[in-house]
Amino acid sequence: MIKIRLIIAYDGTAYAGWQVQKIGLGVQQKVEEAFQKIFPSVKRIHGSSRTDTGVHALGMVAHVEIPKKEFRMTTQKLSLALNAHLPEDIRVVSASPASADFHARFDAAGKQYRYFVWNHPAMNPLLRHQAWHVPQTLDLAVMKRAAKHLIGKHDFKSFAANRSYEMESTVRTLFRCDIQKKGPLITFLIEGDGFLYKMCRGIAGTLVQIGRGKFTAEELHRMLAAKDRREAGMSAPAHGLVLWKVFYKKGKKGSDPVAEVEHEHRPA
């Protein structure tokens, strides 16, 4: 078998998230169908993350195994061939050989998400499917101070959706939680070793509510300590969130860091 590492980008608007779903269409399913048109024996591709319904990705990493005898093309040709079988809202950005023991999910050392807010009385029509419209005035200085409280190792249970986490730790480490503003566009850059279900959206929603004065920056400590979803703020809508990139340890199992293919999301 030949193992291939893929970087996949998608507009999540039309999909029920990454993973193959019983109800609704997963991005994964479309990519698997494209593979099967070229390599009929390929059954499953393995993604690094499960993005939620409506969430976008520019740097989803996945791996797939292809029988050696079926694989008769360069990896560059493979991207082109897959894209010819994919809808325009899903693109294989790159395909490259990976070592036999590489695993897109288990080897991931961290992920970067970006959450976009358009903070102006009128929405930007060109961003209406890719940013959350917040027309109210936001206190950015307070939001930035609050964001710093989230950096480090914490139990993020209060920020994740109410799934059953009984068997599993809800402790995660955030490396970055930056807030940048350029004109009416506010970008949350959230980087960590892992993310609970809907955790990024819980963080973005709570920080926006702090910016509106509903909570103080210091209340984040209480929210974290409570380990109860009802204690934190709202969940920001899915369409503002983008899985930006996935990190792998340098040299480990031949899986290069994905940072090298960082995407510019759109015009500056």
Next chain:
Amino acid sequence: MIKIRLIIAYDGTAYAGWQVQKIGLGVQQKVEEAFQKIFPSVKRIHGSSRTDTGVHALGMVAHVEIPKKEFRMTTQKLSLALNAHLPEDIRVVSASPASADFHARFDAAGKQYRYFVWNHPAMNPLLRHQAWHVPQTLDLAVMKRAAKHLIGKHDFKSFAANRSYEMESTVRTLFRCDIQKKGPLITFLIEGDGFLYKMCRGIAGTLVQIGRGKFTAEELHRMLAAKDRREAGMSAPAHGLVLWKVFYKKGKKGSDPVAEVEHEHRPA
């Protein structure tokens, strides 16, 4: 009558351009319909520019006259009221009082367009309706050198679509023709005192062809001198173009420069 200056943003994907059309829907028509829901006597709004089918705008300027007795709200409320009657792909960004002799088209001193190219083997799915996908390698240094030749006062007839310009001058002055690259995203920033029909797209298409080696930078002089559309390069597709802002002379007739409301198009 009260005169109002509007700044309008739209995703041009679904429209046959700005102007009211016999065939297809113009953005202007949707804005006029929204006005008529609030002020039944308003017949026409006057735009600063006629954008083409599929072209976007973030800073279209228009003016409208409303009978004094009908106008019983603040201009801030007016934006909100209009947006409530507009589809999500058209937004009134701002509405402000203008002096009685202000004219959105005749008083315009210049315009800035931006043209976006995604230069990567795979398209960015989040930009697929807002940037031209050019997968081939481009020589940016040559393109930048070529762009400089276009700055200044020239007859741009070779770059405009074959309309009848017999009665009208085809001489225009470009103030800027910058090319910026950030990752795979190339932005053409084109600013001038006026633009012929499809002139921006002719410039962007020709510069991309120069970047691919089809023409040399120096051949632009021959193209300009020829005053013949067949001598210049291709027309870039409409969906990569955005009317970014319209300039007015400072203080003139009370029409403030639009630069103050410059939009950030999307995430950096």
